[in-house]
Amino acid sequence: MAVHRIVVDVMLKPEILDPQGQAVANALPNLGYAPPVDLRIGRHVELALEAPDADAALEQATKIADTLLANPVIEDYAVRLA
Amino acid sequence: MAVHRIVVDVMLKPEILDPQGQAVANALPNLGYAPPVDLRIGRHVELALEAPDADAALEQATKIADTLLANPVIEDYAVRLA
Structure with a gap:
């Protein structure tokens, strides 16, 4: 079990208004x-997970993103190795 | 003047506590x-800027990150082309 560093970027879907980004703009x-x-402004999550290999870590991070880090109704997310 | 897409990732410095990330963990x-x-949880900013070339767009985004998107006292930021 090695530690794998993963990044999850969460953004509001393009059709959803982003008042925070609009204020900065x-x-x-x-x-x-x-x-x-x-x-547009979203969230940048840096995770370190213990997993047997990088694929397993990415799979686990994707589940975490889908259930806890993002709201799939209004947000898109991208998961990648850091 | 072309439009350049740039990403700025803003994270609390490693020595600063991150209660939001801790709550999710x-x-x-x-x-x-x-x-x-x-x-750890930070901000992911997607910018589209008009600039003569990519270097000028990156320079402008770095100034914007330093003055408006990040608080350099407690946050680090990374600027890159999308």
């Missing part, structure tokens, strides 16, 4: 930056 | 998962 011109074409 | 055994070796 609206703040940029006030700080002297050009307005961004797009800006 | 503590919840996993209750859901039947092995306790994770480590679990």
